Amino acid sequence: MAHATPHANRLAEETSPYLQQHAHNPVDWYPWGPEALGRAKAEQKPILVSIGYAACHWCHVMERESFENAAVAAVMNTHFVCIKVDREERPDVDQIYMDALHAMGLQGGWPLNVFLTADAKPFYGGTYFPKGSWVKLLTNIGEAYAGEHRAELEQSAERFMEVIGTSELAKCGAHNRNTAQEADYSALQAIGVAPETGPAGVSAEEFKLLVYNLGVQFDREHGGMNRAPKFPMPSIWRFLLRAYAISGSQTVLDQAVLTLREMAWGGIYDQAHGGFARYSVDGEWLAPHFEKMLYDNGQLVSLYSEAFQITQDELFRETVYDTIEFIRLELTNAEGGFYSSLDADSEGEEGRFYVFTKEELRTILGDEEPLFSDYYNCTALGNWEHGRNILHRRATDEEFAAAHQLAPGVVPELVAGWKQKIMAVRATRVRPGLDDKVLTGWNALMLQGLTDAYRAFGELEFLVMAEHNARFIEANLRDGKRLYRTCKNGRASISGFLEDYALVIQAYISLYEVSFAEKWLREAERLTEYVLSNFFDSTENQFFYTDSSAEPLIVRKKELFDNVIPASNSVMAHNLRRLGRHLEKAEYVDLAAAMLAQIRHLVVKEPQHLTNWASLYAALLRPGAEVAIVGPDAETFREELNRQFLFDAVLTGTEEASKLPLLALHTPTQDGRTAVHICRNQACLPPVFSVTEALGEL
DSSP: OOOOBTTBOGGGGOOOHHHHHTTTSSSOEEESSHHHHHHHHHHTOOEEEEEEOTTOHHHHHHIIIIITOHHHHHHHHHHOEEEEEETTTOHHHHHHHHHHHHHTTOOOOSSEEEEEOTTSOEEEEESOOOHHHHHHHHHHHHHHHHTTTHHHHHHHHHHHHHHHTSOHHHHHTTTSOOHHHHHHHHHHHHTTOOOOOOGGGOOHHHHHHHHHHHHTTBOTTTSSBSSSSBOOOHHHHHHHHHHHHHHOOHHHHHHHHHHHHHHHHSTTBOTTTOOBOSEESSSSSOSEEOOEEHHHHHHHHHHHHHHHHHHOOHHHHHHHHHHHHHHHHHSBOTTSOBOOEEOSEETTEETTTTOEEHHHHHHHHGGGHHHHHHHTTOOSSOSSGGGEEOOOOOSOHHHHHHHTTOOTTHHHHHHHHHHHHHHHHHTTSOOOOEEOOEEHHHHHHHHHHHHHHHHHHOOHHHHHHHHHHHHHHHHHSEETTEEEEEEETTEEEEEOOHHHHHHHHHHHHHHHHHHOOHHHHHHHHHHHHHHHHHTEETTTTEEOSSOTTSOOOSSOOOOOSOOSSOOHHHHHHHHHHHHHHHHTOHHHHHHHHHHHHHHHHHHHHSGGGOHHHHHHHHHHHSOOOEEEEESTTHHHHHHHHHTSOOTTOEEEEESSOOOSHHHHTOOOOTTOOOEEEEEETTEEOOOBSSHHHHHHHO
């Protein structure tokens, strides 16, 4: 490769919008790869790896202050081989060096800047650095590595390697029993009573402790967890819906509903156009970092759809419909793929696109401004920077109508008109930047969201979008049994990670269950076989994050902890359980239980970090049914059954005959009726012939 010119560095040849943003920095950036790593080894220079993503506000700030500054760039280029990484394209690299930062006792976040030896082993790091501090740090480290302190830095790197090279299971002591749990059981055992346990050792008593340990972390006033900043964390609230389904606890459901209502009313939600920002900087969901990420919105569509199935709350319906419409208009390409994110910044200011001064609102709304401002809590001083207001709600439409002596039906009409006027003005503003790369796992989360929305509402457009996206994945991100991680402008690149496989498998199983198109179940089976062959580590009954044929890094990690996106291992465990039941593969179901068994005690002790695993715990504790629908009205029966929240149920069906294991023994009745066959815990009930009867059994 020719040397980079002062006007464009090597990142100009990359497809990632984030890397392209840095293509004209005076820093001699390399993408992650053999050229940069080889140069570091050949010249025995330390490496600076700087990791971020296109919608990251503080990544932009550090670029403006430091990476665009010729003097700062000169220091970086003198002392280091500088590598830029898009964490969304290379989560494997990000995971390793974020773990390293935590091993150093430092708080993680992005931008992530880590200093490595010439062998890519980390010895120091941090997140955002102001320009002055950054230059001083660069100089000190560069001179120390080139001088007499290099041996000490390399020794530090070896110590950090010991930490990050240890498996998560060993690190967390997941094999050791929870002492609080043992104390609870000791009294029972003293009188000769042992708790009844199911697969993986789950028990009702232990599950109560799990829910209690999660509950002490709740914010009972504003919803969410009792901390700021606040992230939506969909897997926590989806777990509560499942805990409610098996326990009937109104307290559990109330906390989930409180959280969903406060988020949907808050500034974290775009009140004018739909869609959620990544997180709120405060504890009341008011002031977000304004970037909108596909992975959040896909999961939140699932969450609000399921909550609607349980509560029939119209706010949840509106939130789903408006968020999907936002995705359709803002983050969907012509072929059905979904883009990654919208930036937080426009016109050089965070949130500028979304906020309004009182004066601007008067111009837009005229005489209706006072009513609008009361509905959305806008003031003359503003609730945000520079006298601007973030739109947010504090009351139901019914409460607002009563307070203003309006007929209840008037408020939705007013709100619809206000939104049109606000959106007309926003259409004239400079738009936030779009990260138009397509990521496989994130697309699968949105595909899952669309299937969950179709389940809840039966809206045909949601199914059409879902099937369009699934075909996009097959055409653009698939190579035989293998997946790619990303594509842009028709070019797919980077081998898929466990996250991509797990989330696509999950979405394909769901797409089958809302369409009965067997192709998607068979594709899920093919991908699962590939994962078992190329990712599985039998020594710990968990999966590696990277394919066995992938580029080797300094360590090969497993992802066990559920974060904003659930851990790829927990998703895979759910997949094995669901697919194993569909295909009657007991080995899949047993492996899912074995995976939970490895981490069960930690799930009980620290459930806030393992709520997708906790949902699997609930499923093993109170298994759902296998439901097979056979007959001419299979589609209608499926649609009606899907409107209900049927926790852990596996749904299959056909109008005629099928070779799928749950259907193979069932044929249409001679009198032309559609039959519903329900089995639970390896025992089947007599068939029933109406949805009402089936729901009674379920």
